Amino acid sequence: MIYRYPEYCEKFRCIADKCRDSCCIGWEIDIDPETLVYYGSIGGGFGERLRRGISGGAFVLGEDERCPFLNSKGLCDIYTELGEEHLCRICSDHPRYFEWFEGVKEGGVGLSCEAAAELIISSDFRLKEKEVPEETAPGHSPELYSLLLSAREEMLRRLETDELRSALRWMLAWAEELQSRMDNGELTFPEDTEEQEASAPDAKSVLEYFRGLETLDPCWPELLKTAEEQTGAAPLTYEQEVCLRRIGAYFLYRYFMKGVFDGEILSRVKLAAVSVWVIGWLWRTTGTGGTADIPRRYSKEIEYCEENIEAFLDSTYEEDFFTSAGIAGLLSIL
Numbered sequence: 001m002i003y004r005y006p007e008y009c010e011k012f013r014c015i016a017d018k019c020r021d022s023c024c025i026g027w028e029i030d031i032d033p034e035t036l037v038y039y040g041s042i043g044g045g046f047g048e049r050l051r052r053g054i055s056g057g058a059f060v061l062g063e064d065e066r067c068p069f070l071n072s073k074g075l076c077d078i079y080t081e082l083g084e085e086h087l088c089r090i091c092s093d094h095p096r097y098f099e100w101f102e103g104v105k106e107g108g109v110g111l112s113c114e115a116a117a118e119l120i121i122s123s124d125f126r127l128k129e130k131e132v133p134e135e136t137a138p139g140h141s142p143e144l145y146s147l148l149l150s151a152r153e154e155m156l157r158r159l160e161t162d163e164l165r166s167a168l169r170w171m172l173a174w175a176e177e178l179q180s181r182m183d184n185g186e187l188t189f190p191e192d193t194e195e196q197e198a199s200a201p202d203a204k205s206v207l208e209y210f211r212g213l214e215t216l217d218p219c220w221p222e223l224l225k226t227a228e229e230q231t232g233a234a235p236l237t238y239e240q241e242v243c244l245r246r247i248g249a250y251f252l253y254r255y256f257m258k259g260v261f262d263g264e265i266l267s268r269v270k271l272a273a274v275s276v277w278v279i280g281w282l283w284r285t286t287g288t289g290g291t292a293d294i295p296r297r298y299s300k301e302i303e304y305c306e307e308n309i310e311a312f313l314d315s316t317y318e319e320d321f322f323t324s325a326g327i328a329g330l331l332s333i334l
């Protein structure tokens with residue numbers, strides 16, 4: 001089968017003890033059954049320690065929410081004692097993500113990881129492919145797959161070549177039309193579409209909305225509140241806009257093709273556009289423009305929290321400020 005991935009993944013290296021927000025802190029990690037059996041077979045003192053540090057098939061986090069095997073130097077004791085090949089599935093995959101289609105596996109590295117976020121915002125978005133051994137993939141319509149693949153290519157192309165806000169407004173209008181055709185069982189491309197018209201921007205309501213979601217880091221809502229009280233600061237620089245294009249490409253690449261399985265694409269295009277807006281707005285209003293810290297925190301709070309991402313996708317059909325016109329309005333003040 002073909003494995004497709006953004007080229008920058010080849011440069012990804014975990015920075016381990018140098019990471020300021022290790023993924024081994026604060027996350028509940030379930031251990032896959034195969035690894036659980038292996039850990040149960042380990043003897044000696046380390047085997048004892050493994051059994052003390054695991055309960056109900058997951059690592060028992062300490063009071064400071066640290067994985068019990070993350071040592072004081074920020075390194076993993078399981079990795080050191082048993083070797084990388086004996087990490088559980090989640091620990092060996094993270095921050096990599098994967099999606100399987102018939103004959104194709106897609107993957108990448110997630111924005112919530114410090115090292116990955118640096119790569120994502122600093123590298124051009126280029127896809128690469130290579131042959132890998134066959135893996136099981138869920139079934140889907142080949143016609144819908146090729147339609148969505150071509151649609152994603154076109155949106156990624158516009159995102160790279162057109163003015164950022166204009167590309168996003170076009171994507172919103174085009175996805176709206178494509179979604180309506182798909183809903184009517186018509187698997188055809190819309191003719192070229194005008195950019196989405198904008199309604200009055202409602203930045204305050206959007207930031208309030210995000211403050212009302214589940215929170216991991218108690219400082220996150222405070223940051224959103226600060227942004228809510230600002231009316232904007234220095235405009236985005238050319239370099240910051242380039243980084244935002246790459247962030248938009250990340251969300252589009254990672255989420256759009258899921259529509260093959262549930263026929264839903266518009267909310268995922270909105271996810272890409274709103275994510276670009278929130279990150280760009282926080283960069284502008286908190287003076288952190290162009291740094292990987294804000295996209296990483298946004299990703300951790302919204303993208304990597306199942307409840308939040310589901311709530312957001314549902315809200316794109318419920319909230320006025322998340323209609324295509326509402327999002328186009330937000331983009332007009334970015």
Ligand code: SF4
Binds near residue numbers: 094112116
């Ligand atoms: S967040 Fe990324 S860089 Fe940090 S420890 Fe995890 S994988 Fe490594």
